[in-house]
Amino acid sequence: MAIAHEHGGNVFAVARNLGLAPERIIDFSASINPLGMAxxxxxxxxxxxxxxxxxxxxxxxxxxxxxxxxxxxxxxxxxxxxxxxxxxxxxxxxxxxxxxxxxxxxxxxxxxxxxxxxxxxxxxxxxxxxxxxxxxxxxxxxxxxxxxxxxxxxxxxxxxxxxxxxxxxxxxxxxxxxxxxxxxxxxxxxxxxxxxxxxxxxxxxxxxxxxxxxxxxxxxxxxxxxxxxxxxxxxxxxxxxxxxxxxxxxxxxxxxxxxDAEYCRRTRSYVDGERVRLAAALADIPGLRVFPGRANYLLVRILREGVTAGVLRKALLAKGMLIRDCSNFQGLDQSFFRVAVRLKEENDLLLRALAAELA
The missing domain is CATH 3.40.640.10 (Type I PLP-dependent aspartate aminotransferase-like (Major domain))
Known part of the structure; x- marks a missing residue:
């Protein structure tokens, strides 16, 4: 089966479609250092x-x-x-x-x-x-x-x-x-x-x-x-x-x-800690399975019948958050999505929104 060659991080196109400034969208679809550049x-x-x-x-x-x-x-x-x-x-x-x-x-x-x-x-x-x-x-x-x-x-x-x-x-x-x-x-x-x-x-x-x-x-x-x-x-x-x-x-x-060696050290320390916290919090939301990871993102599977990554992406986008629908990855289906590890306050917004959508 042919798989569409699409990527995360298309925040500019998404913002144009919504009539918003890109800065108004919290982009969890692109896995970029949450601390920004050095x-x-x-x-x-x-x-x-x-x-x-x-x-x-x-x-x-x-x-x-x-x-x-x-x-x-x-x-x-x-x-x-x-x-x-x-x-x-x-x-x-x-x-x-x-x-x-x-x-x-x-x-x-x-x-x-x-x-x-x-x-x-x-x-x-x-x-x-x-x-x-x-x-x-x-x-x-x-x-x-x-x-x-x-x-x-x-x-x-x-x-x-x-x-x-x-x-x-x-x-x-x-x-x-x-x-x-x-x-x-x-x-x-x-x-x-x-x-x-x-x-x-x-x-x-x-x-x-x-x-x-x-x-x-x-x-x-x-x-x-x-x-x-x-x-x-x-x-x-x-x-x-x-x-x-x-x-x-x-x-x-x-x-x-x-x-900037200190920036590198601080990035690894922050991402390691926040990834572990985010993974545990996601796993506590009924209907989600979180896969173990070592990078600055987490793959999640929706276990609830009738809810797809596409549906969830659309619902979260209405709240100003963009996740990565992973259904176009070879070997995955509509139940998979990926989220970047971002700043704690942004991750908490995502967690509350996911819990509300899956309640």
Whole structure:
């Protein structure tokens, strides 16, 4: 069955349809750092305005150095891009193959990028009744059918479940044995950085790790992401990029974000605590099942007959809150929705509204 390629975070379109200013809507559909961008970003952007008179640094050398220092890798192992979505679309056109496997439910852009490049797309579906756990023996069996590329997101999106680093190492081994190119999307791993597999991919020219600065660093409007991979793999990716795909403002904001270690610490502490609180409160609402997650969002299933995510989305939107209807994710149905972890007072508004709608 074809799945619509839609995303959360479409607050501007929603606001236009409602005749409201976007600021009047509390957007739980996009999983962005609830603390906003790092304090130094605004100042850095203001100070860099005169740089806009020049073309951006094509190689983003200063940003690559900052990322290399942040992750403890060599800058030759980093490719900077206009959001990780640029990389998702580049990869099927850069590396040869015809048949790909996507661990699902998953970000719709994986399939869209593959389809546009002429690939066949199959899905390895994870089960809600098993909390979307990835079982390596079953994955090994699936890869045995002969796949040229595997897409895996960790933590999962929209499920939020985290595959421990040792299990990711197992996936890397399976892909190596089957000759499958691994695309490991760590768009939300910043919230549990200790589980990143960044050092596991560096010695493997048939693997690439994707990172995003949209979510954790709260700058989705600037479009900034990057890949970490073996130097030869990075060189192949960079050779396919359009010139100046990363603008000056994005580069400046990225450098300023990475420099603020206290902001990173405070973000992880806040999101961890508030996610646990929000999950417990959601689970206390009759008719909802909350799935365990390690990112800054939670996947929820409606257990009440006659209530769908679409119906709930519409009702909450009337109250100025936008949730993510997950029915268009491969493997999910109309009973699933996702909510971002936002500020406590905003989360409390959502909780009261959900309790009222499901009363």
């Amino acid at each position: 304090p130094g970003v605004r100042e850095a952007l203001t100070a860099s305005l005169d740089r806009l008179l020049h073309y951006p640094d094509k190689g983003a050398a200063e940003l690559k150095q900052a990322l290399a220092a942040y992750h403890g890798v060599d800058s030759s192992s980093i490719a900077v891009a206009n959001g990780s979505t640029e990389l998702i679309h580049l990869l099927p056109r850069t590396f040869p193959g015809r048949k790909a496997l996507v661990v699902a439910p998953a970000f719709a852009e994986y399939a869209l990028a593959l389809e546009r490049a002429g690939w066949q797309v199959d899905y390895f579906l994870l089960a809600p009744d098993d909390d979307f756990v990835l079982r390596l023996p079953e994955l090994a069996q699936a890869l045995g059918a002969g796949y040229d590329m595997l897409f895996l997101c960790n933590p999962g999106n929209p499920a939020g479940n985290l595959l421990p680093q040792r299990e990711v190492a197992g996936v890397i081994d399976l892909c190596r044995e089957s000759g499958t190119f691994l695309v490991l999307d760590e768009a939300f791993i910043d919230f549990c950085e200790e589980e990143s597999a960044k050092h596991l991919v560096l010695g493997n020219p048939r693997a690439v790790l994707l990172r995003s600065m949209t979510k954790f660093f709260g700058i989705p409007g600037l479009r900034l992401g990057y890949a970490i991979a073996a130097a030869e793999t990075v060189a192949q990716i960079v050779a396919q990029q359009d010139p100046w795909s990363v603008n000056t403002a994005a580069q400046v904001a990225g450098i300023a974000s990475l420099a």
